[in-house]
Amino acid sequence: MQKHKNTTGRKYISKSDTVLHRGELIPVNAKKSGCYPFMLKKSFEQFDIGLDKWNRQTFIMIELHQSEPTEDNKRMTLFRKRLTTKLTAHYGLHEMGYCWVRELEKAKAQHYHVALWFDGDLLKTSHYVCKLAKQVWEEMGGFYSKNRKSYIYVNSPETRLNALHWLSYLAKGRGKGYKSAQTKDYSTSRLKY
Template sequence: MDQLSVLLTHYSRLLMIRVDFKCLASTTDNKYLSVFMRKLVVCLKKQYRCLVGYTWVREQVEDKAPHYHTALFLNGHKVNHPSSIIKRIMSMIEDQQTLNVYIPKNCYYPILRHCERSQQAAIYRLSYLAKHITKGNRPRQTKDYQTSRHRQA
């Protein structure tokens, strides 16, 4: 939620997009997702010429491969629908063999700086990422979550 607030100091409109990823093999670290997210953020920054915020959380059940719930935040003046970004993610996923992608229903939220209702809807959706169950089932040095680190304008 911190990155949501920070990015609203940069842009009066944001578009939040929810995307889920699953590792195709069991792993003790977050390397596959970290590398993918780094490439995706660079690509989106270049395409839209704006800050790209993100957050992801790792979940893992027992001995199964981890999965990740992510949220992307982009300038809502430049992006008002997720279709082109989802196409980009799908094409990038095809090029590698480490992750699967799932696009949840109602995957995007337009957020306005001066509209508490739009912010609350996005925060409610993000609250699912904060659930405690299935977290912590990882090696000690592996993170449960990560966010972009943008600062207020």
């Protein structure tokens, strides 16, 4: 896999520490490498659609690593489908929000940052979701990295802003673009009202 940055069709990187979202200036994690505003806006919109639907959300962040590089994101698609099947069987979930980003930095293979959000009345913590995510990814030959703090229970304006700030890390400029022209840097759920 070539380690050159593909910037075809890219939007600019903003160094601003806020982004305008739904008429509100939201603080973002734009330190050093800045953020891609189009990624921020898509992930923030999906997050807030979930919050509009469910009133409370459990927001979870995980990292997925692999030892060998791939040209595409088929493993991520398969991971998401397998995890969704297990979560639906256990919790009876009908929908979940997500955003994942593909990054390549110092390692020879890309890694993925994954944010998941769920109805906060069905799911109140991250423990079982993280356990299933680890199991699914490791069965696929990858290795799983859980953040020291893996989730935020979003039930107030303050916890929403904390979750959006954490989610904004996925849109950082660093690590993106090292891929073929047909391969995506990120994907989000398609929650609808």
